[in-house]
Amino acid sequence: MNKVANVFALVFIYFFVSIGLVVIFNTLIAALSKMNKIETLWIRLGVNLAVGLVLSLIATMAVSAYNTESGEPYYSYTSSPWLLPTVMFALGILVLLNNVKLSGGKKPM
Numbered sequence: 697m698n699k700v701a702n703v704f705a706l707v708f709i710y711f712f713v714s715i716g717l718v719v720i721f722n723t724l725i726a727a728l729s730k731m732n733k734i735e736t737l738w739i740r741l742g743v744n745l746a747v748g749l750v751l752s753l754i755a756t757m758a759v760s761a762y763n764t765e766s767g768e769p770y771y772s773y774t775s776s777p778w779l780l781p782t783v784m785f786a787l788g789i790l791v792l793l794n795n796v797k798l799s800g801g802k803k804p805m
Contacts, residue, residue: 705762708774709755715783716752719744719790740793747786754782 723744730737758774761767773779 704774705758708758708779712755712783713752715787716748716750716754719748719751719787723748743793744790747790751783751786 723741726744727741757770761770
């Protein structure tokens, strides 16, 4: 059973790090490609970057569970049904944030 737990932890780490890096790279591409850089764009990009970092840092739970004696947060999170909904809610928030038209900010010249 220990081998199965090790494989699951590896997949857990890869999943959250990869989805976080995808969000971060998409944020960097969006920052480089936007010609009209208004204030609301920078706020959106900052939130995107923060969500990408948080998604990537969720994987540290698996690393800390093996390095400490108490891996209770990791085991309770991975045995709950909230693994995929966590990512779904984070990406859903980003979709809403990036597609809602906000008024205000400086108009580009």
